[in-house]
Amino acid sequence: MRIALDAMGGDFGPVPNLAGAALALAANPQLERLFLVGRPDALQAEAARIGLTDPRVEIIAASEVVDMHDSAVSAIRRKKDSSIAVATDMVRDGRADAVVSAGHTGAAVAASTLKLRTLPGIDRAGILTPFPNDARGVCYLIDAGANVDSRPEHLVQQALMGWTYVKHVHGVDNPAVGLMSNGEEESKGNEVTKEVFARLAALRPLGLNFIGNIEGRDLLAAPVDLAVCDGFVGNVLLKGCEGTAKAFARALKSELTASRWRQLLAALLRPAFKGVHARMSYETYGGSPLLGVNGVTIIAHGSSNATAIKNALRVAAEAISHRVNPHIAESVTRFLQTPAPAPAAAPPTASAHA
Amino acid sequence: MRIALDAMGGDFGPVPNLAGAALALAANPQLERLFLVGRPDALQAEAARIGLTDPRVEIIAASEVVDMHDSAVSAIRRKKDSSIAVATDMVRDGRADAVVSAGHTGAAVAASTLKLRTLPGIDRAGILTPFPNDARGVCYLIDAGANVDSRPEHLVQQALMGWTYVKHVHGVDNPAVGLMSNGEEESKGNEVTKEVFARLAALRPLGLNFIGNIEGRDLLAAPVDLAVCDGFVGNVLLKGCEGTAKAFARALKSELTASRWRQLLAALLRPAFKGVHARMSYETYGGSPLLGVNGVTIIAHGSSNATAIKNALRVAAEAISHRVNPHIAESVTRFLQTPAPAPAAAPPTASAHA
Numbered sequence: 233m234r235i236a237l238d239a240m241g242g243d244f245g246p247v248p249n250l251a252g253a254a255l256a257l258a259a260n261p262q263l264e265r266l267f268l269v270g271r272p273d274a275l276q277a278e279a280a281r282i283g284l285t286d287p288r289v290e291i292i293a294a295s296e297v298v299d300m301h302d303s304a305v306s307a308i309r310r311k312k313d314s315s316i317a318v319a320t321d322m323v324r325d326g327r328a329d330a331v332v333s334a335g336h337t338g339a340a341v342a343a344s345t346l347k348l349r350t351l352p353g354i355d356r357a358g359i360l361t362p363f364p365n366d367a368r369g370v371c372y373l374i375d376a377g378a379n380v381d382s383r384p385e386h387l388v389q390q391a392l393m394g395w396t397y398v399k400h401v402h403g404v405d406n407p408a409v410g411l412m413s414n415g416e417e418e419s420k421g422n423e424v425t426k427e428v429f430a431r432l433a434a435l436r437p438l439g440l441n442f443i444g445n446i447e448g449r450d451l452l453a454a455p456v457d458l459a460v461c462d463g464f465v466g467n468v469l470l471k472g473c474e475g476t477a478k479a480f481a482r483a484l485k486s487e488l489t490a491s492r493w494r495q496l497l498a499a500l501l502r503p504a505f506k507g508v509h510a511r512m513s514y515e516t517y518g519g520s521p522l523l524g525v526n527g528v529t530i531i532a533h534g535s536s537n538a539t540a541i542k543n544a545l546r547v548a549a550e551a552i553s554h555r556v557n558p559h560i561a562e563s564v565t566r567f568l569q570t571p572a573p574a575p576a577a578a579p580p581t582a583s584a585h586a
Numbered sequence: 587m588r589i590a591l592d593a594m595g596g597d598f599g600p601v602p603n604l605a606g607a608a609l610a611l612a613a614n615p616q617l618e619r620l621f622l623v624g625r626p627d628a629l630q631a632e633a634a635r636i637g638l639t640d641p642r643v644e645i646i647a648a649s650e651v652v653d654m655h656d657s658a659v660s661a662i663r664r665k666k667d668s669s670i671a672v673a674t675d676m677v678r679d680g681r682a683d684a685v686v687s688a689g690h691t692g693a694a695v696a697a698s699t700l701k702l703r704t705l706p707g708i709d710r711a712g713i714l715t716p717f718p719n720d721a722r723g724v725c726y727l728i729d730a731g732a733n734v735d736s737r738p739e740h741l742v743q744q745a746l747m748g749w750t751y752v753k754h755v756h757g758v759d760n761p762a763v764g765l766m767s768n769g770e771e772e773s774k775g776n777e778v779t780k781e782v783f784a785r786l787a788a789l790r791p792l793g794l795n796f797i798g799n800i801e802g803r804d805l806l807a808a809p810v811d812l813a814v815c816d817g818f819v820g821n822v823l824l825k826g827c828e829g830t831a832k833a834f835a836r837a838l839k840s841e842l843t844a845s846r847w848r849q850l851l852a853a854l855l856r857p858a859f860k861g862v863h864a865r866m867s868y869e870t871y872g873g874s875p876l877l878g879v880n881g882v883t884i885i886a887h888g889s890s891n892a893t894a895i896k897n898a899l900r901v902a903a904e905a906i907s908h909r910v911n912p913h914i915a916e917s918v919t920r921f922l923q924t925p926a927p928a929p930a931a932a933p934p935t936a937s938a939h940a
Contacts, residue, residue, distance in 0.1 A: 377768050414817065419657060422734040448826030448827070449826065451829060452833040453829060463768065464768050468767075468802045470802065472827050475801075476830040477834055487862050494858055501852070504848055504852075505841070507844075
């Protein structure tokens with residue numbers, strides 16, 4: 233198992249990437265090679281500083297970095313020697329099994345889409361992101377922002393990719409798939425989701441556990457394993473939920489520091505607040521697979537710390553070992569290429585203007 | 587000032603509606619008449635039980651109730667004597683200045699749209715919902731779910747209605763308007779929002795403070811007064827944020843009750859947790875105006891308690907006293923009917939097939 237880490241990616245550069253790499257190497261003996269892709273001088277200095285001397289580590293030179301101000305596609309086309317481009321090249325060329333990046337999400341999506349291409353039967357890749365869910369532990373959302381203006385067939389493909397991932401990696405027998413909408417009733421939805429509803433319902437006889445429309449709140453509470461939506465909606469939703477959790481934490485902090493007495497009590501409750509943080513934080517979950525590309529690409533949060541990077545590397549290892557892409561190919565065959573009944577021979581028709 | 591309250595609406599029926607009415611009557615001397623619309627026996631019994639004998643109260647008979655299983659438009663067409671229909675009729679007929687309902691949101695939207703019609707220059711109504719925002723105190727979102735599949739002109743109208751409301755009711759001089767998108771950069775967005783971006787940017791010379799694209803997290807933290815999006819997106823976002831706040835509260839409660847020691851400390855911190863709840867809860871904000879209809883319609887949360895109903899009645903009184911609809915008409919004239927420069931006379935063209 234060989235993973236290429238975009239070691240320059242993310243808001244804090246090499247520091248959390250290398251610290252996370254060290255944690256992952258210690259935790260995962262299956263990890264045979266870990267490529268740190270980026271500026272050799274910066275990476276060597278940081279590796280020396282933290283004493284990262286594991287023989288499984290190899291530094292791969294990439295002279296450029298995509299920064300947050302670059303536009304996604306042009307960054308990949310223009311900065312050909314960027315760390316995310318070089319790391320993705322390694323997957324394309326068979327030198328690595330997966331790429332992990334906490335850098336510019338759009339650039340990672342563009343690099344994977346352009347260099348790895350999509351899997352047969354899949355038109356568009358989708359970002360699968362975990363949410364804490366009281367009923368299931370985790371509920372995944374697809375697409376969290378890889379593509380906008382999805383057509384119905386795209387959302388059906390996203391649903392099948394997500395279903396496959398949750399089934400094989402998360403080990404859920406027949407994941408419950410919900411369609412994100414503006415109400416639970418079948419009549420709710422916009423034009424695209426109403427069409428998707430009909431198409432997913434038609435896949436129930438083939439074994440898809442489609443439970444119908446769900447709402448934003450269901451992500452965190454309802455017994456559903458996968459929520460499907462367009463990447464515009466998913467991105468707005470993901471960031472709204474993240475923002476709400478942070479606003480809640482800020483309000484809590486503000487109240488708990490309002491007096492010395494409250495500060496004292498809060499200090500005694502620190503383990504409880506840490507428990508809440510661990511449950512509500514993306515760091516615990518680590519990384520979001522970009523499903524549908526011909527390779528394994530894991531997107532980590534831009535402000536990932538070492539724990540988040542370690543967990544993103546774990547998510548990459550899981551996608552490799554559970555053979556997500558071959559299973560997606562099976563799902564495409566099962567759900568999208570099941571032959572339709574042969575049409576009756578058309579009767580000969582006379583030309584209207586013979 | 588005369589307000590019609592759908593006293594049967596909401597998850598808990600007349601009880602919180604009448605308790606909220608009593609609170610509003612005590613708080614607001616400007617409230618001349620408060621019509622409680624619903625089943626007279628149920629309302630009389632509840633009024634007697636809580637000692638609601640204010641002479642400004644009048645019970646208006648409506649024999650039916652729209653329940654959550656009814657479809658919106660058909661409920662209004664079929665249940666002509668429902669409490670929401672009768673309350674909206676009172677506004678249409680000039681017997682009340684506003685209607686307030688915690689019942690079926692779709693039915694309230696349908697009743698107002700069908701009976702009151704939209705204002706001149708406005709094609710579709712929009713639900714304006716407040717979010718707690720660290721920079722501004724409150725940031726409003728429009729549309730939280732009245733309409734899906736919005737076209738660009740609809741979102742421009744929503745932006746202008748929301749801008750007008752925040753300016754005149756919330757008292758913000760020139761509200762900062764953000765367009766909800768999947769990234770802050772101008773290049774981000776789906777086809778509709780990219781077109782809306784261009785149209786809102788074109789209104790800057792006329793005085794619209796359009797700050798560009800914003801993200802889901804900005805609702806709760808960034809210096810923005812109004813966030814604009816399609817009702818499908820807004821509804822998913824609103825419910826996702828609500829669900830996240832509830833999930834955070836559940837995780838907190840679970841940690842704080844995990845031992846007797848934690849329970850004791852948490853009990854001492856109860857005022858702090860109440861402060862967080864007040865800040866993050868919809869009850870504080872009360873009601874969401876349905877902007878764009880020819881009348882004042884306030885939609886309250888389905889699980890409103892007495893405080894939420896009281897605050898929804900306050901929101902109705904504010905919309906009346908600040909003359910929201912005449913101001914929306916001014917904005918339509920100012921921003922949408924400013925004459926375009928006269929085009930140069932077209933040169934005569936020869937017909938291709940003369």
